[in-house]
Amino acid sequence: MTQVIRTSAELREKVATWKRSGMLVGVVPTMGALHDGHLSLVREARKQSDRVIVTIFVNPMQFNNKDDLEKYPRDEDHDLALLEAEGVDVLFAPGVHEVYPDGFATVVAVSGVSEPLEGAFRPGHFEGVATVVMKLFGMTQAGRAFFGEKDWQQVQVVKRMVEDLNVPIRIIPCPTIREEDGLAMSSRNVRLSPEHRALAPRLHAEMQAAAAAIRAGAPVTATLEAAKAAIGAAGFGAWDYLDLRSAEGLRPITELSEPARILAAVHLGDVRLIDNIAV
Numbered sequence: 001m002t003q004v005i006r007t008s009a010e011l012r013e014k015v016a017t018w019k020r021s022g023m024l025v026g027v028v029p030t031m032g033a034l035h036d037g038h039l040s041l042v043r044e045a046r047k048q049s050d051r052v053i054v055t056i057f058v059n060p061m062q063f064n065n066k067d068d069l070e071k072y073p074r075d076e077d078h079d080l081a082l083l084e085a086e087g088v089d090v091l092f093a094p095g096v097h098e099v100y101p102d103g104f105a106t107v108v109a110v111s112g113v114s115e116p117l118e119g120a121f122r123p124g125h126f127e128g129v130a131t132v133v134m135k136l137f138g139m140t141q142a143g144r145a146f147f148g149e150k151d152w153q154q155v156q157v158v159k160r161m162v163e164d165l166n167v168p169i170r171i172i173p174c175p176t177i178r179e180e181d182g183l184a185m186s187s188r189n190v191r192l193s194p195e196h197r198a199l200a201p202r203l204h205a206e207m208q209a210a211a212a213a214i215r216a217g218a219p220v221t222a223t224l225e226a227a228k229a230a231i232g233a234a235g236f237g238a239w240d241y242l243d244l245r246s247a248e249g250l251r252p253i254t255e256l257s258e259p260a261r262i263l264a265a266v267h268l269g270d271v272r273l274i275d276n277i278a279v
């Protein structure tokens with residue numbers, strides 16, 4: 001049975017009993033509307049920990065767009081059934097006031113790696129992420145936390161924060177899970193119209209083609225521009241970015257002299273798709 005807990009006081013008690021018997025606690029932070037991407041993190045957490053907490057909290061602080069927050073899909077009953085089937089010990093699903101009580105006044109801001117890409121197009125997003133993740137680490141007292149590479153920049157921001165603030169937790173990045181047609185799974189995909197859903201995998205396909213071309217020695221800027229044009233012509237909306245960056249520091253690069261990734265964010269209808277792949 002998965003126990004649903006809504007307050008940090010109750011969670012703390014539960015975790016204390018586990019820790020007294022020497023158990024390693026793993027946490028998987030999510031915003032719910034769970035899919036196989038989330039469940040792959042849960043399975044990894046089960047392998048690498050004695051007890052698993054999944055958190056579901058649609059964090060208002062990380063949404064820079066009110067409409068996106070309001071339209072964010074929510075289905076806790078269905079999520080709970082999925083977590084039961086995975087043998088998750090605790091679903092921690094606090095309300096907004098439990099996380100941000102009156103008088104809350106602290107922001108965790110990670111500079112550098114949080115500034116380009118998502119940071120540039122979603123002002124305040126990573127402050128919201130870092131703050132809530134720091135709080136969830138404090139509330140769960142977990143020893144390991146599992147994050148998806150789907151949100152590559154988020155993983156880098158969280159790793160930086162944990163190192164800088166000496167947070168006693170190990171961050172475990174897990175590979176991106178995709179639909180059969182290549183589209184990276186995302187809770188927001190359910191908001192795509194059937195036409196846009198059919199078009200969406202084109203993003204990953206063009207990213208892969210660009211990565212292959214760059215690996216084969218094609219010039220970086222021209223290759224990325226061509227990919228952008230192809231995706232635009234296919235019927236996507238505005239680009240936020242399609243960049244080649246160093247994998248760890250996310251510095252812009254024009255030559256493959258270190259591990260690199262292509263990272264992209266593009267609009268399709270009123271959904272914003274993000275993806276990234278290794279080059």
Ligand code: AMP
Binds near residue numbers: 147148
């Ligand atoms: P979210 O609920 O979208 O905030 O995501 C919660 C966690 O699941 C984050 O660590 C995400 O990176 C991860 N995640 C989301 N989609 C995927 C996916 N397709 N594959 C792997 N991990 C994912």
